[in-house]
Amino acid sequence: MRLTDYDRELAQINREISELQRNAYSTRIDAETTTKFVYRLYHRASLSGKFADFEEAEAEIDKAISRIGPAQDLCLLKANLDFKFHRLAQSKRDLSLAPGLVQTFHGRALQADIAFQEGRYDDARGEYELLINEERSWDNLARLAYLRSKMGDLGGAEQLYVEAEDEITAKEMKSFAWVELQRGLLDLTHGHFDQAWDHYSRADRAYSGHWLIDEHVAELLGAQHRFEEAAVLYEKVIERTPKPELQQALGDLYALMGRQERAEPWYEKALEVYLESAGRGYVHYYHHLADFYADVRGDAGEALKWAHKDLELRNNFSTQAAFAWALYLDHQFQEALEVIGRALSSGVKEAGLFVQAGMIYKAAGRSNEGDGYLRLAAELNPQFHSFHVHH
Amino acid sequence: MADHNDPNAVNSIFSDIDVSAADLYDLFGFPSEDVTGAEKVVIALTFASVPSAGVLDCDLLYRIQMVAEPRVLRSAETEHTLEGFLQYVSAIKDKYLGPLRASEIRVTIDQAQRATVRFFNFPGGNFATVVDTNKVVTIDTPDGHAIKTFVGGRDDAFFNDLPGFFRSINYAPQFYHVPHTMTEARELTIPKTLLELDGNDLFNYDPNFPDWGHGFKKPLPPGPWTWNGNKFRKDVNGNYRFVYSGKDAQAGKNVNAIILEIPIAFITKSPVENRIINTWGESWVLKAAHKVETISDDLFRLENPLALVDALKQDAELKKYKLVDTDGQPFADAALSEREDNRQLGANNFWLAPHFVKRLAHLGWGFGPSISALGLQTSFDHDNSPVSVHKTYSLVAEAFPRIKKTLFQELNMPNNSWNKKGLDIPLRRPFEIFIPNVCAIDMDTTGTWPFGRRLEDQVATRFLSMFLDMEAEFNGTKYHLEMLNNQALWDQAPIEPKTPPNPLKNDADFLDHFPYLAEPHQTVA
Numbered sequence A: 001m002r003l004t005d006y007d008r009e010l011a012q013i014n015r016e017i018s019e020l021q022r023n024a025y026s027t028r029i030d031a032e033t034t035t036k037f038v039y040r041l042y043h044r045a046s047l048s049g050k051f052a053d054f055e056e057a058e059a060e061i062d063k064a065i066s067r068i069g070p071a072q073d074l075c076l077l078k079a080n081l082d083f084k085f086h087r088l089a090q091s092k093r094d095l096s097l098a099p100g101l102v103q104t105f106h107g108r109a110l111q112a113d114i115a116f117q118e119g120r121y122d123d124a125r126g127e128y129e130l131l132i133n134e135e136r137s138w139d140n141l142a143r144l145a146y147l148r149s150k151m152g153d154l155g156g157a158e159q160l161y162v163e164a165e166d167e168i169t170a171k172e173m174k175s176f177a178w179v180e181l182q183r184g185l186l187d188l189t190h191g192h193f194d195q196a197w198d199h200y201s202r203a204d205r206a207y208s209g210h211w212l213i214d215e216h217v218a219e220l221l222g223a224q225h226r227f228e229e230a231a232v233l234y235e236k237v238i239e240r241t242p243k244p245e246l247q248q249a250l251g252d253l254y255a256l257m258g259r260q261e262r263a264e265p266w267y268e269k270a271l272e273v274y275l276e277s278a279g280r281g282y283v284h285y286y287h288h289l290a291d292f293y294a295d296v297r298g299d300a301g302e303a304l305k306w307a308h309k310d311l312e313l314r315n316n317f318s319t320q321a322a323f324a325w326a327l328y329l330d331h332q333f334q335e336a337l338e339v340i341g342r343a344l345s346s347g348v349k350e351a352g353l354f355v356q357a358g359m360i361y362k363a364a365g366r367s368n369e370g371d372g373y374l375r376l377a378a379e380l381n382p383q384f385h386s387f388h389v390h391h
Numbered sequence B: 001m002a003d004h005n006d007p008n009a010v011n012s013i014f015s016d017i018d019v020s021a022a023d024l025y026d027l028f029g030f031p032s033e034d035v036t037g038a039e040k041v042v043i044a045l046t047f048a049s050v051p052s053a054g055v056l057d058c059d060l061l062y063r064i065q066m067v068a069e070p071r072v073l074r075s076a077e078t079e080h081t082l083e084g085f086l087q088y089v090s091a092i093k094d095k096y097l098g099p100l101r102a103s104e105i106r107v108t109i110d111q112a113q114r115a116t117v118r119f120f121n122f123p124g125g126n127f128a129t130v131v132d133t134n135k136v137v138t139i140d141t142p143d144g145h146a147i148k149t150f151v152g153g154r155d156d157a158f159f160n161d162l163p164g165f166f167r168s169i170n171y172a173p174q175f176y177h178v179p180h181t182m183t184e185a186r187e188l189t190i191p192k193t194l195l196e197l198d199g200n201d202l203f204n205y206d207p208n209f210p211d212w213g214h215g216f217k218k219p220l221p222p223g224p225w226t227w228n229g230n231k232f233r234k235d236v237n238g239n240y241r242f243v244y245s246g247k248d249a250q251a252g253k254n255v256n257a258i259i260l261e262i263p264i265a266f267i268t269k270s271p272v273e274n275r276i277i278n279t280w281g282e283s284w285v286l287k288a289a290h291k292v293e294t295i296s297d298d299l300f301r302l303e304n305p306l307a308l309v310d311a312l313k314q315d316a317e318l319k320k321y322k323l324v325d326t327d328g329q330p331f332a333d334a335a336l337s338e339r340e341d342n343r344q345l346g347a348n349n350f351w352l353a354p355h356f357v358k359r360l361a362h363l364g365w366g367f368g369p370s371i372s373a374l375g376l377q378t379s380f381d382h383d384n385s386p387v388s389v390h391k392t393y394s395l396v397a398e399a400f401p402r403i404k405k406t407l408f409q410e411l412n413m414p415n416n417s418w419n420k421k422g423l424d425i426p427l428r429r430p431f432e433i434f435i436p437n438v439c440a441i442d443m444d445t446t447g448t449w450p451f452g453r454r455l456e457d458q459v460a461t462r463f464l465s466m467f468l469d470m471e472a473e474f475n476g477t478k479y480h481l482e483m484l485n486n487q488a489l490w491d492q493a494p495i496e497p498k499t500p501p502n503p504l505k506n507d508a509d510f511l512d513h514f515p516y517l518a519e520p521h522q523t524v525a
Helices: A005-024 A031-048 A051-068 A072-084 A088-097 A105-117 A121-134 A138-150 A154-167 A170-188 A193-206 A211-223 A227-240 A244-256 A260-279 A286-296 A300-313 A317-329 A333-344 A351-363 A367-380 B082-097 B162-168 B288-295 B312-318 B332-337 B350-373 B396-408 B430-434 B459-465 B487-491
Strands: B024-031 B040-048 B060-069 B103-109 B114-120 B127-132 B137-140 B146-155 B254-263 B276-286 B321-327 B439-442
Touching: A005 A031, A005 A170, A031 A051, A031 A072, A051 A072, A072 A088, A072 A105, A088 A105, A105 A121, A105 A138, A121 A138, A138 A154, A138 A170, A154 A170, A154 B288, A170 A193, A170 A211, A170 B276, A170 B288, A193 A211, A193 B288, A211 A227, A211 A244, A227 A244, A244 A260, A244 A286, A260 A286, A286 A300, A286 A317, A300 A317, A317 A333, A317 A351, A333 A351, A351 A367, B024 B276, B024 B321, B024 B439, B040 B060, B040 B276, B060 B254, B082 B350, B082 B396, B082 B430, B103 B254, B114 B146, B127 B137, B276 B288, B350 B396, B350 B430, B396 B430
Parallel strands: none
Antiparallel strands: B024 B040, B040 B254, B060 B103, B060 B276, B103 B114, B114 B127, B137 B146, B146 B254, B276 B321, B276 B439
């Protein structure tokens, strides 16, 4: 059987890790080998998506920093890892550990990402634009595209994604596939399923065998009411990468199919991991816990608890909307109105946000405005009520 | 788990930058000594052997461009002024950006490891053919010429003490683990020098780590990365310590190469008049979007082994690629352009002219006093500084007087063997060697550097010789480009180790026949 691009890359990374591991911590400090070793661990984790791989990478990064010192590349890696897991304060602290890191190109890009996550959208946009003026790197073009897409500038976002792709070479096919996924997702969230298919299929041609592409395809199949195919694909993806958010998505899919008995075990599995993660002090599933308790269990109290925790860490339109939704479920309509107002004032234009706003406004007795938001949601994505995942 | 945009999850910026097949190493060019049949020129472009020696990267496109022109005899009253220099640059610019159209040989590799070789803008028209790699093949052109061709793995023909060069310019990434983010920690602000500086612990030879800088790197210590001394280091015997070792850092290494032996009548309709073949190389990498287009289809193959190529498609093809590297003159990148990606201009490096002046003056403040300390005469005006100085310039006008002589002096050759026909050929001068960044092969010479570049030329040491005063004499002979390769000079110099800076010959013998570069070394998988 022919190896996929994913299999080949993973095998290559594993080989390199084995070779580097032997020398990374020999008696003589070889900063180059050690750094390469921890970077490869991070690559493997990013590729597999497995939390255990990230934990291993994190432990080795810390070990490398304690041995070599706060080198810029190690601190940058640590800051990225903390950012990935929603630990924004730690990420900022990591960036300040290595002298001069915050002024570097990559350090500035990460700070702009943090600004976006903290709801400082103008700061993020300004820095992305500055970085792009200095160097048109594909990742910064993609960052700005994402921001523009959130703010409703679809044409601008699409143009930037196209420009990003033009900067990517044949040596970075995984990056190209990732940008194609973003373009597909943009189409999916506006109800353009055919275009989404085109992008996902291009992503798969660019980089075959990646579970991330299959995950997106499964969602699209679900959105198109091809539920059985979607469920089969989700199960395959989960077998490879047992991420709880995927288990929840499969549960949602079965629930939508009216097969609650099949949904429930997946929900239970997902919840178990979410809670176990939070119990160990990790914060990256707070958002999922808020969503889960709100939309799956209808448990307003728990939804409020987790949404509030997330909001304390990341005060942005997404966490505000989740908190407002939990308040709505708890019948605290005026409070929900105030919080959803903050999310709306971000300028973000998303069907999901507008649906929640519509429901909250109506519940608070402001039906006209509520209907207005629901209309806006329908205009943005006529297919919003199809199956979808919270990305 | 991430409910946010995260391109870094896939971004390769966080990996160490691996060696790439796009990394061009050298461009050699010299008149062929094979005098059977037509007069021919040999051009060899070498690059990193990735994936491996003899296996070429299918996503790369290599271009070798060339322009033939008459040799220009210099008038006696050439102005040695900044204005004169800028006028020269301006004239060259107009020539290269104007009506002149370079001929081009373009090489790509298919999945079956066969090379598609295409010829554009030659007098005989455009055509293409497909050849096997790692074999000497002859391409018969539509207008009746025969071009010997080799595309594949060879021994690296460059022989050089690269760590010594990097030590001379205090290039930290050769000796320390320098994160890619730390662009300020590459060439440190320590005087460049040929002799170790007293107390320069950041770069002076460390006997505890003999492999330091030769693969082993130390962790970068906290700054400041400066030097506060005021003299060259001397040992107990009063000898300076050379930053060079004379050892060949490239020994045992392989490259991939495109090697051609081309009749010059194929390059120009007027081979008698056009005695200078200017050539340069480029590497381009395929864009991802265009790779995807080809994945579902059969890979590009030419049905006809000798197919005509539509010239109009030429530039359309290049739009599918990104320019990565250029190569014309040795050291044009590393020594004069600081290897910055945005300075990969190849022949069109005219706008670098002001930078070239400032950079040469910066190097002169490092190398000039080192040369003087050894009792030799330098072409650089350093005000009799007793030690190397770290000095940068923001104004060309300020730098120019310092390097005027270095820039304009004729580079003496050790003897007349280079001028094989005894013609009236002017000696070359640094400014015209490096701008434009092309290898200008004089077909009436042996093609030894700077009249081209022969495989056996020790160009690294010849580059350093630009800072010697070519009007001075050593043992009754005028300074020349090979003087620093003379062991007798080092034997009497107050220095250790007593060696020419770089090795005198390649680790593997060159062949006396095409493809001239030695067979690749056997490597352990």
